[in-house]
Amino acid sequence: MIPFTQYVRGLAGDDDLVRLDGPFEVPVDVLAAEALRASGPALRFQRAAGSDLVSGVFSGPDQTHQREARPWSRLSLGLGLDPEAMLVDLLETISTLGPAGGNLNPTYTGQAASGTDIDAQDLRFPQGETDTWPAVTLGVASVSTADGTHWAPVHGSVVGGDTLRVRVPDTLSSLVGEGTTMTIALGVPPAAITTAYLLAVTEQTATPIQSCGVTGTVPLVPTNGGLVPSATEVVMETTVVDCKPDFRSDRREGWEYVIESGPLSLSVERVRTTENPVIPVSPVGRPLADDTRLTGLVTAAALYHRLNNYWGISPVEWIMLPAEAELGICFVASDVLYGGFEWQLANILFSFSSLFDTVVIVDEDVPPQDFGRVLADIWLKSHPARDWTFSEPDAPAATRPHYRRDNETGSRLYVNAAWDPRWKETYIAPRVTFENSFPNDVRDVARVLWDEPDTAPGETTENESPH
Amino acid sequence: MSVSSLREYLDLLDTTGWLRSFDQPVSWDLEASAATMLANIRDGPIPVFESIAGLETESKLVGDPYRGPQTRPWDHFARALGLSGGLSGRTYYDRVIDRLNAPQAPRTVASQEAPCKETVRTGNEVDLLSFPWPYIHEGDGGRYSNLHTIVAPDPDTEWGTWSSHRMMIHDSSQASLLLLAGEQVPNRYYYDYEPRGEPMPVAVVIGAEPTVECTADMWIPTGRSEAAFAGGLKSEPVDLVQCETNDLYVPATAELVLEGHVRPDDRLDEGPFGDYFGYMNGPRRSMPVFEVDAITHRHEPRIPFCVEGSGVGYGQNSTSTLRLVAAGPDATVGLRAAGFDVAMAVPWRFTSRTVWVIATDRPYPGYLHELANFIFTTWGMLHIDFFVFVDAAVDPLDPRAVLTAIALEADPDADFHQFGVERMPKVPLNIYQTPDEKGNADVGTSKAKTAKAYIDATTDGDAAEMAATTETRKRAQERLVEAGLNAARFDRLDEREGQSQ
Numbered sequence: 001m002i003p004f005t006q007y008v009r010g011l012a013g014d015d016d017l018v019r020l021d022g023p024f025e026v027p028v029d030v031l032a033a034e035a036l037r038a039s040g041p042a043l044r045f046q047r048a049a050g051s052d053l054v055s056g057v058f059s060g061p062d063q064t065h066q067r068e069a070r071p072w073s074r075l076s077l078g079l080g081l082d083p084e085a086m087l088v089d090l091l092e093t094i095s096t097l098g099p100a101g102g103n104l105n106p107t108y109t110g111q112a113a114s115g116t117d118i119d120a121q122d123l124r125f126p127q128g129e130t131d132t133w134p135a136v137t138l139g140v141a142s143v144s145t146a147d148g149t150h151w152a153p154v155h156g157s158v159v160g161g162d163t164l165r166v167r168v169p170d171t172l173s174s175l176v177g178e179g180t181t182m183t184i185a186l187g188v189p190p191a192a193i194t195t196a197y198l199l200a201v202t203e204q205t206a207t208p209i210q211s212c213g214v215t216g217t218v219p220l221v222p223t224n225g226g227l228v229p230s231a232t233e234v235v236m237e238t239t240v241v242d243c244k245p246d247f248r249s250d251r252r253e254g255w256e257y258v259i260e261s262g263p264l265s266l267s268v269e270r271v272r273t274t275e276n277p278v279i280p281v282s283p284v285g286r287p288l289a290d291d292t293r294l295t296g297l298v299t300a301a302a303l304y305h306r307l308n309n310y311w312g313i314s315p316v317e318w319i320m321l322p323a324e325a326e327l328g329i330c331f332v333a334s335d336v337l338y339g340g341f342e343w344q345l346a347n348i349l350f351s352f353s354s355l356f357d358t359v360v361i362v363d364e365d366v367p368p369q370d371f372g373r374v375l376a377d378i379w380l381k382s383h384p385a386r387d388w389t390f391s392e393p394d395a396p397a398a399t400r401p402h403y404r405r406d407n408e409t410g411s412r413l414y415v416n417a418a419w420d421p422r423w424k425e426t427y428i429a430p431r432v433t434f435e436n437s438f439p440n441d442v443r444d445v446a447r448v449l450w451d452e453p454d455t456a457p458g459e460t461t462e463n464e465s466p467h
Numbered sequence: 468m469s470v471s472s473l474r475e476y477l478d479l480l481d482t483t484g485w486l487r488s489f490d491q492p493v494s495w496d497l498e499a500s501a502a503t504m505l506a507n508i509r510d511g512p513i514p515v516f517e518s519i520a521g522l523e524t525e526s527k528l529v530g531d532p533y534r535g536p537q538t539r540p541w542d543h544f545a546r547a548l549g550l551s552g553g554l555s556g557r558t559y560y561d562r563v564i565d566r567l568n569a570p571q572a573p574r575t576v577a578s579q580e581a582p583c584k585e586t587v588r589t590g591n592e593v594d595l596l597s598f599p600w601p602y603i604h605e606g607d608g609g610r611y612s613n614l615h616t617i618v619a620p621d622p623d624t625e626w627g628t629w630s631s632h633r634m635m636i637h638d639s640s641q642a643s644l645l646l647l648a649g650e651q652v653p654n655r656y657y658y659d660y661e662p663r664g665e666p667m668p669v670a671v672v673i674g675a676e677p678t679v680e681c682t683a684d685m686w687i688p689t690g691r692s693e694a695a696f697a698g699g700l701k702s703e704p705v706d707l708v709q710c711e712t713n714d715l716y717v718p719a720t721a722e723l724v725l726e727g728h729v730r731p732d733d734r735l736d737e738g739p740f741g742d743y744f745g746y747m748n749g750p751r752r753s754m755p756v757f758e759v760d761a762i763t764h765r766h767e768p769r770i771p772f773c774v775e776g777s778g779v780g781y782g783q784n785s786t787s788t789l790r791l792v793a794a795g796p797d798a799t800v801g802l803r804a805a806g807f808d809v810a811m812a813v814p815w816r817f818t819s820r821t822v823w824v825i826a827t828d829r830p831y832p833g834y835l836h837e838l839a840n841f842i843f844t845t846w847g848m849l850h851i852d853f854f855v856f857v858d859a860a861v862d863p864l865d866p867r868a869v870l871t872a873i874a875l876e877a878d879p880d881a882d883f884h885q886f887g888v889e890r891m892p893k894v895p896l897n898i899y900q901t902p903d904e905k906g907n908a909d910v911g912t913s914k915a916k917t918a919k920a921y922i923d924a925t926t927d928g929d930a931a932e933m934a935a936t937t938e939t940r941k942r943a944q945e946r947l948v949e950a951g952l953n954a955a956r957f958d959r960l961d962e963r964e965g966q967s968q
Contacts, residue, residue: 034944328873375818410881430746432776
């Protein structure tokens with residue numbers, strides 16, 4: 001388990017975080033959004049008053065602009081993997097945080113957040129250019145029931161020193177009533193917020209964390225609401241004062257496109273913080289925002305797990321719901337086992353997720369970090385007539401796209417950008433690559449010309465990052 | 468001032484640190500190409516191979532000279548046109564469109580004033596094999612010249628028509644030209660000269676100045692002269708000089724000119740070749756024969772070539788860059804001239820000749836259908852399979868914005884439109900048809916037909932994306948650059964309006 005502050009230090013140590021010193025005349029969410037658009041590092045906003053903020057810690061570079069981009073590398077680091085970890089290693093790790101069957105034995109340690117003489121406004125949450133109130137993002141809500149502690153993602157606004165208006169999954173709202181205590185944890189270990197997202201998108205918020213793999217890796221501490229990670233930067237203990245408050249928010253964190261959500265009004269009873277708290281923020285609603293990226297990764301993890309435990313074999317190489325497509329398209333690389341398998345694959349994805357109604361299938365040998373190749377193969381390998389397959393117009397609209405918000409049914413689409421398994425081997429055009437197009441000795445000559453050190457045999461260089 | 472020759476352009480690259488000369492001998496047999504591909508992959512400098520291994524020649528090879536930087540592929544061209552570096556893509560397009568709207572007729576010069584006539588070889592002196600034509604990919608059918616301008620006759624213009632078709636070298640005087648019916652020069656040959664049994668005079672211009680190379684990549688309507696548009700791009704006339712052995716005029720500052728003719732009713736093998744799709748493409752086909760009558764060249768000619776196939780996905784090479792920096796603005800001009808309210812037409816950067824993105828308003832119902840129909844039946848017919856239409860406010864140069872528009876706005880039920888399933892022609896370079904479907908049609912197009920499609924990824928009026936004000940975004944970017952982030956990655960810091968012409 002990696003505490004949040006250690007995670008932030010790790011990003012800085014990897015030169016993947018830049019510190020900005022306040023004051024900030026430009027709104028923090030705009031700075032955060034611009035850094036993400038530019039495939040920049042995570043940002044730490046050092047402030048004289050209030051807590052420090054960090055943005056971009058759960059997102060990463062734009063795969064449409066940058067070769068070899070691995071926007072999952074930061075979260076990989078946060079979950080204890082190598083930042084160079086393959087996407088599937090991360091997806092599998094995410095899956096282990098969820099429901100594990102049976103009760104596990106949590107580890108309890110002391111609460112890191114001990115300072116108590118402040119209120120919610122003292123933390124100086126960032127306020128966007130058009131926001132009425134400061135915004136709380138990337139939080140974990142914790143409530144306790146007879147079954148145990150339940151976690152879910154939460155975001156909202158600070159409308160006063162002791163008042164929050166938040167949005168949580170309906171599956172969590174159904175567990176609380178007016179007077180219920182709820183704890184909002186900010187700056188939790190990456191494993192904890194990932195778990196909250198995973199439980200939300202798989203509609204398993206009702207499963208107590210005592211039955212989830214995260215319990216085995218994240219030490220916990222009891223609070224008035226429920227258990228939270230002991231290494232939490234900010235712990236806000238609150239009471240639900242209104243389960244149906246009359247307010248609307250234009251902002252939606254990414255998980256809200258997957259499941260139903262609703263507002264709650266909370267009274268803040270007590271705020272505990274670490275000595276120098278660091279709080280993650282996401283530029284919600286803007287491209288590549290942390291909450292979107294996180295939602296895409298946990299949804300992909302859930303789908304990957306389900307698909308590769310469905311046929312008795314594991315044909316799926318990887319699944320991506322890229323933030324670059326705002327989660328509105330599902331990309332899957334798979335072994336196309338037989339003619340027609342692509343139809344099965346696409347339609348099972350439609351069965352397991354309502355986020356998207358477009359699926360793109362690529363060959364299993366396309367690495368997920370070579371998204372540029374995916375964005376070429378869509379158009380190159382798929383026959384414009386035969387490989388763009390539309391369903392009958394009787395499907396419900398997906399939740400993420402903007403069209404058909406009137407409950408009208410319509411078609412779904414899958415694009416088959418993989419080689420047809422029925423084709424003869426001689427029909428398959430070889431790719432033009434540094435490895436395929438030149439023999440070893442010629443490649444060596446080319447590397448030496450550019451003053452390259454010798455490359456180990458078999459080591460690929462074609463997808464190296466541009467300098 | 469625009470540059471007026473490939474050499475001036477290479478000097479410009481040198482001054483900006485984007486050129487790397489290699490003095491050690493490098494072979495034309497895959498080595499020059501492999502080194503170039505590495506540079507393309509890594510966004511490195513443009514390589515110039517000063518010494519060719521195993522060949523007594525004063526020629527030099529230049530690998531993918533027109534490849535632009537990955538963050539701003541138009542940057543080198545902007546400088547070559549006398550504009551500032553660091554322009555945003557939109558500003559670059561605006562500047563180039565302005566110039567294309569002001570064509571300038573070429574100027575003819577005498578042979579003694581034309582650098583391309585420094586050496587003239589005719590008759591027995593003609594020897595194609597004395598030049599280091601590169602063998603580009605292992606598996607190619609032969610050695611190629613594939614970054615040049617073909618000059619062919621056009622009865623409607625004084626200066627002929629310019630285009631680009633790859634050429635496979637066969638022997639000291641013969642090459643096969645990839646002429647695919649549906650394009651202007653191939654049509655002229657297949658449906659005019661060859662039926663009459665008449666050889667078609669052709670000049671292959673290698674190492675022409677950048678604006679010439681740009682216009683060869685454009686779809687200029689018949690009756691209009693590429694030479695005039697090249698002059699417009701340059702803001703001054705292009706110098707042309709008459710060929711030694713035919714009536715064609717060629718750019719005077721070219722490095723090398725092959726004069727000759729395409730023989731009627733004769734074919735030579737062509738291909739396979741690692742093509743712009745990024746895949747080795749077969750089968751070997753029979754293509755028209757180009758016979759060389761004369762060779763003229765500058766001293767120490769620079770022979771540019773393109774590592775085709777390395778311009779897909781994240782890769783950039785000369786042809787992918789030329790699509791973006793030249794064909795895109797040209798298409799925008801052409802569509803506006805045809806009455807369409809188009810903000811920008813831009814090739815999709817991951818496969819630049821297969822998909823185009825067009826940012827446009829939709830002034831009336833059915834407008835997108837009309838627009839798609841117009842393009843598919845004119846310049847988009849053979850190579851392009853898809854058009855993606857996005858709002859005029861969406862930056863079509865930003866693939867993330869385009870992908871988001873497709874994901875959120877393109878309804879599979881209503882916004883994907885197929886044009887005539889299996890009724891349309893297709894170049895046989897594609898990889899989604901089987902070899903049987905491609906066949907070996909006499910004029911080079913696939914035997915089987917294909918489909919075309921367009922995607923309506925425009926909104927229904929609602930803004931697709933939350934965005935801060937331009938001014939706030941700009942201030943944010945300035946702050947981030949101060950903190951050490953790479954300025955080249957930001958889009959609003961590069962509008963140096965006062966510096967651009």
